[in-house]
Amino acid sequence: MKKTINLISATCLVLLISAFAIVKAPIEDGYKIGDIAEDFSLKNVNGKMVSLADYKDAKGFIVTFTCNTCPYAVAYEDRIIALDKKYAPKGYPVIAIMPNNVAVKPGDSFDAMQKRAENKGFTFPYLIDAKQTVYPKFGATKTPHMYVLEKTKKGNVVKYIGAIDDNYQNASAVKTKYVENAVDALLIGKEIEQTETRAIGCSIKV
Numbered sequence: 304m305k306k307t308i309n310l311i312s313a314t315c316l317v318l319l320i321s322a323f324a325i326v327k328a329p330i331e332d333g334y335k336i337g338d339i340a341e342d343f344s345l346k347n348v349n350g351k352m353v354s355l356a357d358y359k360d361a362k363g364f365i366v367t368f369t370c371n372t373c374p375y376a377v378a379y380e381d382r383i384i385a386l387d388k389k390y391a392p393k394g395y396p397v398i399a400i401m402p403n404n405v406a407v408k409p410g411d412s413f414d415a416m417q418k419r420a421e422n423k424g425f426t427f428p429y430l431i432d433a434k435q436t437v438y439p440k441f442g443a444t445k446t447p448h449m450y451v452l453e454k455t456k457k458g459n460v461v462k463y464i465g466a467i468d469d470n471y472q473n474a475s476a477v478k479t480k481y482v483e484n485a486v487d488a489l490l491i492g493k494e495i496e497q498t499e500t501r502a503i504g505c506s507i508k509v
Contacts, residue, residue: 332439333439333442334440334442334461336461336464337461338460339459339460340355340452340458340459341440342355343437345431345433345437346413346430347429347430348416348417348430353430358396361394361396362393362394362395362453362454362489362490363451363462364395364397364451364452364454365387365390365395365398365449365482366449367383367397367398367448367449368399368402368443368447368448368507369446369447370401370402370403370411370446371411371415372408372410372411373446373505375447375505376446376504378471378472379447380423381474383427383447384423384424386483388426389483390486391426393490395490397427398428398430399427399429399430400438401431402437402438402443402446403446408508413431416431435509443502444502444506445502445503446504446505447466447467447502448502449466449467449481450464451463451464453489462485462495463485464499464502465481465501465502466501467480468482471503471504481497481500484496485497485498
């Protein structure tokens with residue numbers, strides 16, 4: 304009986320230590336506000352490779368890590384399309400990147416991405432992070448996870464990180480449009496009032 308109690312106690316201790324280790328581990332690594340984002344070269348749904356450097360006339364970028372299968376990402380698709388329609392002509396195009404491991408999420412395969420982009424009429428590149436090397440550099444953890452970059456002489460500076468807005472469930476009930484506010488501020492040369500928010504979405508599958 305005593306051995307059993309000791310075994311249970313030891314097991315509980317191991318679980319407690321493991322849980323503590325998980326809690327203590329950093330939730331997010333990657334770019335912070337003010338960092339320079341490295342360029343990348345990823346395959347678009349049209350089969351071509353795309354880099355930020357391809358956009359010679361861009362003033363910056365709205366980078367979104369998104370996918371086909373996450374309900375949050377699907378809920379935001381029309382709003383992402385609207386962002387590109389509004390801001391691409393002003394110099395801030397949307398760049399969408401699918402970060403999931405397709406072995407874990409077959410619904411996010413390249414073929415599925417191509418079909419999704421065609422069905423939804425995406426006006427922006429939809430790139431696959433096939434080797435899962437880009438999203439960790441950004442520190443993305445969710446789909447969707449948004450990054451607003453400003454092109455400068457030093458490089459593409461991270462100016463905003465987080466959610467698209469404050470209501471994923473109902474676009475008509477949105478009170479604060481975080482991404483729009485950030486880009487609008489950059490376009491008129493003002494400081495962004497809210498540079499970081501918590502991204503709401505599904506965890507990126509590795």
